[in-house]
Amino acid sequence: MGRSRTVAGVAGVRERILAAATELFAEQGYAATSVQQVVDRAGVTKGGLYHYFGAKEDLLIEMYRAVFGERLAALDRIVGQGRDPEWTLRAIIDDIVVGTAAMIKESAAVSRELAAMDNERTQRLQADWRRYQETVRGLIRDAQEAGVFAAVASPEIVSWSIFGVTNSLHTWYRPDGPKPAAAIAEELADLVLTGLRA
Amino acid sequence: MGRSRTVAGVAGVRERILAAATELFAEQGYAATSVQQVVDRAGVTKGGLYHYFGAKEDLLIEMYRAVFGERLAALDRIVGQGRDPEWTLRAIIDDIVVGTAAMIKESAAVSRELAAMDNERTQRLQADWRRYQETVRGLIRDAQEAGVFAAVASPEIVSWSIFGVTNSLHTWYRPDGPKPAAAIAEELADLVLTGLRA
DNA sequence: CTGTCAATACCGACCGGTTGGTATGTTGTC
DNA sequence: GACAACATACCAACCGGTCGGTATTGACAG
Known part of the structure; x- marks a missing residue:
């Protein structure tokens, strides 16, 4: 049988x-x-x-990879197009909001535990995440120096106002709620880019 | 001896x-x-x-109270002044950023564990936090309906772009770093309020 | 089509160590 | 000598992880 x-x-x-x-x-x-x-x-x-799985930790690492791997690949695709800062930043915001919303549970698990994981196994992943942030900040900084974006706030604050939304998205976003992820992304981009209008 | x-x-x-x-x-x-x-x-x-302490959990509750208690009291003081929305929102942003920075460790502990605590003991505290958010959203909504703020983004997105920064402040703010909390608050307020300029 | 055999998939009992919590001192102060 | 302020010793429950075993599968031989 x-x-x-x-x-x-x-x-x-x-x-x-x-x-x-x-x-x-x-x-x-x-x-x-x-x-x-x-x-x-x-x-x-x-x-x-x-x-x-070799250890309990491997489960977290797998989620970590799922969340950041796709986002990082998308970032490279978007930046690689070489378009103007406004389009680029808008595309990044759209991707990270929609992408995070699509994996909202993994994001919730990962974003909460990220700071506590500090062993050598996760340093590579944290370096990836830092590179993501650095890319966005560099984009904003260059555009501000070129006069395309207003210097109303530093690149650090602007980038954190974006990542802050995605990091806490799991506390209020509901996949079956009234506002789809794409709409959230658009509003956030509108808010940030209006603030940055030169 | x-x-x-x-x-x-x-x-x-x-x-x-x-x-x-x-x-x-x-x-x-x-x-x-x-x-x-x-x-x-x-x-x-x-x-x-x-x-x-009666239990390990009591330690967390105490931190929770320390973080939200002060913030909520300050919110009531600020709103109670009855000034215009721009001044009020700026004052709220300044208070929550500077206040969170001043208790950055407590905030880190609480913000990470907030979602996981779902027993009856913490519901009162979570209700307080929800009231805080609702106050800010209501302020923005009223100002937008009155035409004082532009409707570039919904009150939900605007408020979360503020709370997102404070929730993740512990991951990048350093008390001995180059940028004082008051400067962070001012930049964030500038960014948000410029975006909301009617 | 069938028999053999190694690899894979998975079970469930078990391990040493650690957990939050407690019961019972001991000590200084009023 | 009552009481607050701690220390010490200890517990049952649970933790992540291991291990010997078994059922199932796929490849190959004949």
Whole structure:
């Protein structure tokens, strides 16, 4: 008889584990979630989890990669087009807001635990994130020096007013809410770019 | 012999415990910090901690109150003056940025753990925070309807671009850094209010 | 088409260590 | 000698992680 689950299961076991971990980390935080809770929600056992993942931390790292990997690739595509600062900044805001909203649970889990993760495994990922921010700040700085953007606020403040929204997006954005992510992105871009109008 | 610490200690034991907990929670997060770590850093034992606090959670609640209590009182004072929206919003931004910066460690601990705390003890505090946000949004909405502020972005987005900065302030603000909190507040207010200029 | 065999997928009992919390001192002060 | 202010010793529960085992699968041989 047996079970032949590999074919019959609704989704791959690995994916179920990751999905369960994502929900729980987003709800309770990483440290407050036990491996037992994860496997219970995923419908597997600890043996199964440790068959696919080397450690509990690997689950977080995987989410981290999912969130930042796509965003970083999109950033390079947008900047690579070489268009004017206003278009570029608007495209970046749109991508990060819509992209974050599309992975809102992963973002919630990651953004909360980001500061606490300070071992060598995550330094590469944090360096990626820093590069993202530096790119945006550099873009704003260059445009301000060229007189395209007004120097009403420093590049640091402008970039943080953007990232601050995406970092806290999970506390108020609802996928089934009245305002779609694209609308949020547009309003934020309008607000920031009006403020920066030379 | 004995120790007669009550008088000789550099600071009250209760304050030392709270300060140690604040630092550790800000660095590692609440759940990842053990009571043993707190008492070690504070230079006391667990018996001492549980003499002053009923539970580990009480430490977080105390920080929560310290952060939001002052802010909420200041909000009422500012709004109570009945001045024009531009002055009022600028005063609010200045107070929340400078106030958050002044308690940056407490803010880091609280802002990270806020979403995960969902028991009945914290609902009152979360209600206070929601009232704060609602006040700011209402202020913006009224001013936009009166034509004083431009409707370039909805009150929700504007308020979140402000709170997003303060929520993530702990990730980049340094008390001994080159930019004082008051300057950050002014730039943020300039950016937002320029965007809202009718 | 069937038998063999190694690899993969997964289970569930178990491990040493740590957790938040407590019960019981001990000590100085009024 | 009552009481606040702590220290010390200790507990049951739970933690992340391991391990020996088993069911299932796929490749290959004949």
